[in-house]
Amino acid sequence: MSSAAAPVASVAATSASGMVDTLLRTWETAYSASPAERALGLLAAAWPEYDRSHWRRLCLGDRDACLLLLQKGLFGGRLHAVAACPACGDRLETDFDAGEVCPLPTQMPSPREPLLLEHKDYRIYFRPPCSDDIAALDDGAGRGEGATLLLQRCVVSAHRGREPVAAAQLPTSLRRRVIAAMADHDPLADLRLAVECPSCRHAWSASLDVAGYLWEELDDWAQDLLAEVHVLARHYAWCERDILAMAPTRRRFYLDMVQA
Ligand SMILES: [Zn+2]
Numbered sequence: 001m002s003s004a005a006a007p008v009a010s011v012a013a014t015s016a017s018g019m020v021d022t023l024l025r026t027w028e029t030a031y032s033a034s035p036a037e038r039a040l041g042l043l044a045a046a047w048p049e050y051d052r053s054h055w056r057r058l059c060l061g062d063r064d065a066c067l068l069l070l071q072k073g074l075f076g077g078r079l080h081a082v083a084a085c086p087a088c089g090d091r092l093e094t095d096f097d098a099g100e101v102c103p104l105p106t107q108m109p110s111p112r113e114p115l116l117l118e119h120k121d122y123r124i125y126f127r128p129p130c131s132d133d134i135a136a137l138d139d140g141a142g143r144g145e146g147a148t149l150l151l152q153r154c155v156v157s158a159h160r161g162r163e164p165v166a167a168a169q170l171p172t173s174l175r176r177r178v179i180a181a182m183a184d185h186d187p188l189a190d191l192r193l194a195v196e197c198p199s200c201r202h203a204w205s206a207s208l209d210v211a212g213y214l215w216e217e218l219d220d221w222a223q224d225l226l227a228e229v230h231v232l233a234r235h236y237a238w239c240e241r242d243i244l245a246m247a248p249t250r251r252r253f254y255l256d257m258v259q260a
Pocket residue numbers: 085086087088089090197198199200201202
């Protein structure tokens with residue numbers, strides 16, 4: 001497998017305008033997509049040598065670790081978070097490194113092989129949930145049905161002795177064991193950040209939505225860039241392609257002159 005760092009570099013190593021074009025097209029395509037589809041679009045754009053099914057079948061923790069790596073490659077490894085203290089309600093801000101949240105992958109992760117859970121006379125092969133499973137939940141599950149649908153999708157096979165058992169027919173306690181085992185085998189699926197309130201010293205772990213964070217960064221970048229294009233195109237009558245092809249420093253000089 002190729003290293004995960006190389007594909008990120010390959011995006012950055014394209015000509016500046018090529019990278020800008022790729023990112024803008026990714027932003028444009030993902031703009032009206034669901035958060036899950038946006039994450040997949042970002043990953044597919046960054047590592048085009050892997051097809052969509054690779055990203056769809058990657059467990060959520062591995063997907064988010066790749067997104068953090070992409071965040072670092074595109075916008076730097078320093079992240080900024082805002083949260084409300086659950087104890088006193090104060091708003092607090094914190095900066096942290098991507099690597100503090102989880103170990104960044106050095107090798108491209110692959111979709112997981114089924115894992116075995118044995119309990120009494122049951123043998124259950126399962127896999128941790130992936131993006132495809134979450135999409136299925138979003139599409140079809142009503143309240144309370146999510147866990148059942150997830151089990152039906154993620155339990156590859158289940159037997160009691162030699163008899164096959166449908167995932168939905170497993171005893172409740174065993175279903176809970178399988179759900180817990182899924183979480184144990186993909187701990188990064190629920191990325192958390194240790195936070196302490198400076199006002200009341202309450203400490204808690206805040207959930208981190210890596211895909212949402214990266215999307216916000218890309219959205220801000222794209223909208224700022226298009227605003228620059230708008231100003232320069234209107235003032236100089238240059239075409240969008242030529243403005244986007246400029247190095248950011250040169251574009252900034254022109255913008256400063258226009259806005260002086
Ligand atoms: Zn507080």
